[in-house]
Amino acid sequence: MKRKLLRFLGILVAFILLIVGFHNLFLSNTSASSDIVTIKLSGWGASSVEQKLLKQLLQDFELEHPSIKVKYEVINDQYMDVIKTRLIGEAAPDIFYLDALEAPFLMSQNVLEPLNKYINTEFDLDDFEETLLNSFKDENQIYGLPKDYSTLALFYNKQAFSKKDLVNPPVTWEELRTYSQKLTEDSNKDGRIDRYGFGEILELARQTYKIKAFNGQIVDRNGYATFASSEALQGLQLAVEQYQKDRTSAQKTDVGTNSGSEMFAQGKVAMVIEGNWTIPYLKETFPNLEFGTAEVPTINDKKGTMVFTVAYVMNQKAEHKPEAWELISYLTGKQGMEKWTQTGFALPTRKSVAEKLDYKEDNLRSAFLAGINYATPWQIGKYPTLIINNFENQFTSAILGQQPLKQAMQKAQIEANRQIKVMEY
Incomplete structure (x- = not known):
């Protein structure tokens, strides 16, 4: 009887020690995981x-x-x-x-x-x-x-350049317009343009450096729109004239594409101003395309580009x-x-x-x-969406010739500032 009792007590002690061991192990693991x-x-x-x-x-x-x-x-x-x-x-x-x-x-x-x-x-x-x-x-x-x-730079099609005996990329905006005239090709009897010289992107982010070239501003120090100033209009007029008068530039919707990179990659335009992200896109998707890059041509004797x-x-x-x-x-x-x-x-x-x-x-x-x-x-105050939407809606209208540029920009500026005041107060 005494022997059985001692055996029972021994088993009980072993069981208790086993439980204590598991408990300590659990605490150790919990402590370790809590340190992460x-x-x-x-x-x-x-x-x-x-x-x-x-x-x-x-x-x-x-x-x-x-x-x-x-x-x-x-x-x-x-x-x-x-x-x-x-x-x-x-x-x-x-x-x-x-x-x-x-x-x-x-x-x-x-x-x-x-x-x-x-x-x-x-x-x-x-x-x-x-x-x-x-x-x-x-x-x-x-x-x-x-x-x-990424900043913006000029992408140019080397094969298209060579075909027109153009060796180096344009250095000034005047040269870019001249190049665009040479590079624009009409290969159809119905007068449709097969390839434009330049791909124009109407987004405010791609027009700002033109505005800046004439000392124009997008917003003032209080964050209100100022892109309808006479200085700003000088820069924007460059895009309007090339699109309407020269007819040597195209926007993405004109050629059935979704971006400047795509316009250029598909050969719809010979030149476009785009970001660094375009390089891997072109190399991976269009490996046979021969292209080069250069700094954005100077405007009004000033260097300019955007940085994102x-x-x-x-x-x-x-x-x-x-x-x-x-x-x-x-x-x-x-x-x-x-x-x-x-x-x-x-x-x-x-x-x-x-x-x-x-x-x-x-x-x-x-x-x-x-x-x-x-x-x-690329930074235009606390309410960028209001500035961008109003600008781009009206600028697109002006590019298409639906209203004069000055009128379009004044409309956009007035409405943007009205909406900003609502947000401020």
């Missing part, structure tokens, strides 16, 4: 190549930072509307893409975390292109770090801000940016990375890098 912080990153949909590259970059980050996991979310439709709604509802991601065009409004709403206190000398802030960094500054606070950029950029920004209500900064600093640091831009689909915002990748010696990309020194940032 998850950061949510949101961006818009992009090409499959870009998506693959970013996912690889995030995997590399996680390997170097085992205590941080990144949950990457793609928002395919109505990106900014979704972000703004989530910011209001306090459900926004920790980090998200922010286009320079949308930055002024969000910077004014106290929803972004200022990054100044996280940035140290080792991060080398001076390495960024100043024009790009300034797009995400407000009252000396830095709210975003630009991840990449996107930054990583931090939600002011992010739960794990130090870890969120670790991710931003990795993605925009020298190593991360080199990985991100080494394929050439985007240009690095750090000068040292551009130099290391030798982009200034790249025959196709050097024009884009040169443009950063005089480019106008």
Whole structure:
């Protein structure tokens, strides 16, 4: 009997020790998992190549930072509307893409975390292109770090040029119009034009450098539209005259395409002014097309182009801000940016990375890098949609000859400013 009791007690002790062991193991695993912080990153949909590259970059980050996991979310439709709604509802991601065009409004709403206190000398802030960094500054606070950029440059069809004995791309806008006349071809008996000399894009983002060439402005310092000024009209008149008088330019709808890149790729136009993103598109989709790039021709003896950029920004209500900064600093640091831009689909915002990748010696990309020194940032106040929609609706009407340019722009300016006042008050 005594022997049975001792055996029972031994089994009971062993059982208790087993339970205690499992309990300690559970606590250990729980403690280990609780040390891992998850950061949510949101961006818009992009090409499959870009998506693959970013996912690889995030995997590399996680390997170097085992205590941080990144949950990457793609928002395919109505990106900014979704972000703004989530910011209001306090459900926004920790980090998200922010286009320079949308930055002024969000910077004014106290929803972004200022990054100044996280940035140290080792991060080398001076390495960024100043024009790009300034797009995400407000009252000396830095709210975003630009991840990449593109300026605009002239694309020209080398075969079409050779056919017309044109050797070099046009340097001035007057030369561009002369070239366009030579390059425009009517190969049909019914008078239809087979190929236009130049592809005109009516978007405000592609007309701004013309306005700037005559010292015109899109908005004043208070954010109200000023694109109907006499200076602005001088720049816009260039597009109207070439389209209506010369008849050597075409817009995308004239030739049944969806973009300037497509117009050019399909041979509908011999020249077009587009962004760096056009290079991989042409190489991958139209590998036999012989083309070159050059800086945008000067207008009124002035160099001009546009620059488009996107930054990583931090939600002011992010739960794990130090870890969120670790991710931003990795993605925009020298190593991360080199990985991100080494394929050439985007240009690095750090000068040292551009130099290391030798982009200034790249025959196709050097024009884009040169443009950063005089480019106008694509940023037009806190209510860009109101400015853009009113401008483009009326400018299209003027290009088509439905009303005089001055009348169209005055209508657009008055209506845009009326809508802005409603938003302000």
